Amino acid sequence: MSATPFKLMDMYRDLIAIPSISSTEPSWDQSNEKVIRLLADWFSQLGFAVEVTELEDAPGKFNLVATHGEGDGGLLLAGHTDTVPYDEGRWTKDPFKLTEENGRLYGLGVIDMKGFFAFIIEALKDMDLSKFTKPIRILATADEETSMAGARAIASAMAIKPDYAVIGEPTGLVPVMMHKGHMSEGIRITGKSGHSSDPANGVNALEIMHKVMGRLLDLQGQLKKKYHNPHFNVPYPTLNLGHISGGDSPNRICACCELSFDMRPIPGVPPEELMGLLHHALEPIKQEHPNTMDIFHLHEPNPPFSTDTEGELVQAAADISGHSAQAVNYSTEAPYINQLGCQTIVLGPGNIAQAHQPDEYLDLSFVKPTLDIIQGLVSRFCLEQK
Secondary structure: OOOOOOOHHHHHHHHHOOOOEOOOOOOOOOOOHHHHHHHHHHHHHOOOEEEEEEOOOOOOOEEEEEEEOOOOOOEEEEEEOOEOOOOOOOOOOOOOOOEEEOOEEEOOOOOOOOHHHHHHHHHHOOOOHHHOOOOEEEEEEOOOOOOOHHHHHHHHHOOOOOOEEEEOOOOOOOOEEEEOOEEEEEEEEEOEOOEOOOHHHOEOHHHHHHHHHHHHHHHHHHHHHHOOOOOOOOOOOEEEEEEEEEOOOOOEOOOEEEEEEEEEOOOOOOHHHHHHHHHHHHHHHHHHOOOOEEEEEOOOOEOOEEOOOOOHHHHHHHHHHOOOOEEEOOOOOHHHHHOOOOEEEEOOOOOHHHOOOOOOEEEHHHHHHHHHHHHHHHHHHHOOOO
């Protein structure tokens, strides 16, 4: 920790310097403990009571809850401490070294989203916390980029009960009151290998998968016709065929083929409903080719999110930010934070177009507006209004 920890750029530099990649690929996956311990130190120095918890189902991954004030209610400022992997050959800068250039800050996690915690501390350090009449809480989670295990654990524990929550994902400082869910699914076809000269000697998994893909494309069209939510620029649940693998030689009957795809449910259409439609669409193929098909989750489905569009938090965020609330197609931890019983929005600096990209950056024009918005929301929901 630096000798002057509560300077925005110093905090940013320290956070970016700690790798905390979350990945389903074990060679990439890392613990977030060092980031959590650094945040625990900083918030302790601000006078917060800090609780660090290792996830029961994910050893080496940690959540942090920092609290100033007593009782339930108040405001929760939330974010995740992990990042995605990076394409080493495509970055022109060191992803773990904060680089300031041409009015931008570059580094892995500057907007998605370790940098948000530096903004929180910078915004709070000059506020008189002793005058708060409602508690202020900070939540830092693990593994948002993969399983969302940290947010799931917080929702399951129900140990905190804020009235309002703001998740600082990069929204361009536009309040987000609704977003789609995310489902990553897999289908495995197990056939029987044999010599290609006589197709009757085997069961070709590729041929069966060809039928599966046809049914999935039919389902894709059905989703577009059946559902509509005008808040989204893509107003229906989507289905994307993402990856396929199978076979090993052109002169062998393919014995196994796997397909990975995603679906993005909209509010009012839970993952369970889409899974029911999926199974119904594939049932004729199961009947035609019994005991060949396995359908499985690549990770647990993340549900869609929506909050009260007329609620006090949405209205306050619109007033303070100067932007009307909107819906987005990507997914966040918001549905799990919502389970705490609070009004929830997603609102943070940077643009989602820069997330998960080489040379991820924050435009410095976001700095002052972000601090003003955080201070405005904290004042609105943690200070008694005269």
